[in-house]
Amino acid sequence: MTEATQRVSDNGVSIWLDDLSRTRIESGNLQELIANDNVVGVTTNPSIFQKALHQVGPYDAQLKELGKVDVETAIRELTTTDVRNATDIFRPVAEASDYVNGRVSIEVDPRLAHETEATEKQAVELWEKVNRPNAMIKIPATLEGLPAITATLAKGISVNVTLIFSLERYEQVIDAFIEGIAQAAANGHPLEHIASVASFFVSRVDTAVDKKLEELGTDEAKALEGKAAVANARLAYELFQKKFAEDPRWADLAAKGAKVQRPLWASTGTKNPAYSDTKYVDELVAPDVVNTMPEKTLNALADHGNGAASIEGTFEDAHDVMNKLEALGIDFKAVTDKLEADGVAAFIKSWDTVLADVQAGIDRVNG
Template sequence: MTDSTGTAGENVSPTQRLSEAGVAIWLDDLSRQRLRSGNLAELVATKNVVGVTTNPTIFAAALAQGDAYDGSLRELAGSDVEAAVERITTDDVRDAADVLRPVYDATSGVDGRVSIEVDPRLARDTAATATMAVRLWETIDRPNVMIKIPATVEGLPAITSTLAKGISVNVTLIFSIERYRAVMDAFLAGLEQAKEAGHDLSAIGSVASFFVSRVDAEVDKRLTAIGTDEALALRGQAAIANARLAYAAYSEVFSGERWKALEAAGAKPQRPLWASTGVKDPSYRDTMYVDELVVAGVVNTMPEKTLDAFADHGIVLADTVTGTAEEATATIQALEAVGVSMNEVTAQLEQEGVSKFEVSWDELLTTTKTGLDEAKAGER
């Protein structure tokens, strides 16, 4: 018999072995159908899922499929469409938080978290982002919720002010090491302010969602356009290298004196979260953004397809991140040498990320309006 390491021994599932390696598995998906069917609870029980992330794209897809939302649409018929969207999405997140509450309690608030994003149209508006973050937190009213705030320049002070109020935050759409360092600074500042305000730091959770596969998708496109042997040989390497350098930055910041003072006051670290871990190039191993980013104390949020693939044939041999910074730096330098600017890539990806979520938000509004109109007309 072989286990998930490929060696003889106890038959341990790949997801269990990943959890034992210190990687928290979160599901990057949520729908009312998943909640009603018991599927989310099943994934917690059978595939080591200990958290959930959502975004406008996920909710737009959920609303467009099936009839699970018909009852809510009938109840909300005649309502303002934006108010209806907020009601529907916060109801789902509250219910998911209740499913995951035992995990939250068992891990002293480290996991068992469910994330919901502020309206992406506010990504360049600090004050509006901060205001909506508070409203979502108060509306859902569950301690194991995280409010997702994008890591735009304008989002950074909103991250700090939200944390300062004792609200848990998932910082999303991080692509560059430079921006990630700014995010960690915003986190530390927020906790320092929360401490001054008398909040219980041990109750505040935070993750920093560092996007992975989108980096390879854009870099590979540029490498293919360059077309030299040197360029083509670098395909599929940028995203892993970038994420490993992010972990090196995390290790540096969270071993510093500023963090130690907060830790002594009960604070939990802002864990790196590997986001966008579904493989976009079918020629790549379908679990590569999980296998290659194994290190204790991080989160990997997976779409269900990636979770299923990893549960079936994922391999956890060892820590694949610690001590890789030098090699990762060499990879980034090689990319720059053939003509790929990582600064240009990450700036483009941030803008595209915000735009894609805005499009999904518009789709969510449109789908909801159609449903409300049909409910009002008695067609649902």
């Protein structure tokens, strides 16, 4: 283990890799990251599968075996096979952590982001298709996704809630989670191994807010560049602590074995070269969180990251940053609403590319 990744882990952060491909699985690279870099889970999304499935070669044997199936079936078979194989690699991690870690996420079709019932249906289908207790089904935190999150958890299915940008939506996600776990208990499901994370996106917030601050061009605006994303995430952690400590429903569920829904820092690759390439790791270290990192960020952390605890004691400063942004006329709700819409649109665009690439693969291997 590297010193920095071990320090991050010792300070309560679960390191998950934000990437998956058949090449990574079959080459042994995933196992190496578990052994050498404290990686204890994996997340996927449509953009990650776009990159993986665009490769010519690694998936040809399975496409040949599937034959001339429809492209939707082929994609489901390819992606769930990768996730199933990855969960098997992480099974010892899952068992050692009582299924807190060792999780591998697969996302519902992004085209269903605003369709509650269709999301619920596909979440069950993916869970049954992967058929591993350490899988997680990713559901976006759209307004239509919230009831789907509750319904999926109520069936005893572990859920990774994705595309969270605002504190307001995050609080709704926590409420949807607690209600889902309450329903799972009422439905007779054991609560101990139902896991959930709330994926709070980070770097994209700075990209959007910094652009507005640059347009203002004042000294006050310039002083706030690169501060919005970390402040927003730190306030999410404050909310996490408050909600689970004070909600009377949660105390009862915890007594029955339920585990908290941990905040997960997503979009942690630094997009602005002026900022540290470990910024969205080093500034968000605290107990009971997950940080899902692209490999480039993981390597940077291992090479020169800090990893010291960095959230506790920062809430007042974080509120101050948000108040100053408001005073400058930055409509943060408008920013986060647009980020959510753009995030869904970007995943749909990636999925459209996946459809085209897999169809091309079907045609290629079947003559």
